[in-house]
Amino acid sequence: MWHDLVVALCLVLVIEGALPFLSPGSWRKMVLNVVQLNDRSMRIMGLVSMLIGVGVLCLVNG
Structure with missing residues (x-):
């Protein structure tokens, strides 16, 4: 579970950093x-x- 949380947070950082870059x-x-x-x-x-975010997460996880 912790691994998934860390991966999700890392993806947030990548996405958040894309626009200023x-x-x-x-x-x-x-x-x-x-x-x-x-x-x-x-x-x-x-x-x-x-x-x-919750809606998309529900759609993806079906």
Whole structure:
């Protein structure tokens, strides 16, 4: 179980690092826009992101 968790976290790091590596200017603009969001919008974005992740995980694991 721990092995799978570490592999998943490593994949998150690879995916998260792709945009700043490939397009640092676009990534910087995106981060500046996110910093200006209020807490409610950030929470909604986080919730939607988690729900999409859980949904895709359920589809993949069938």
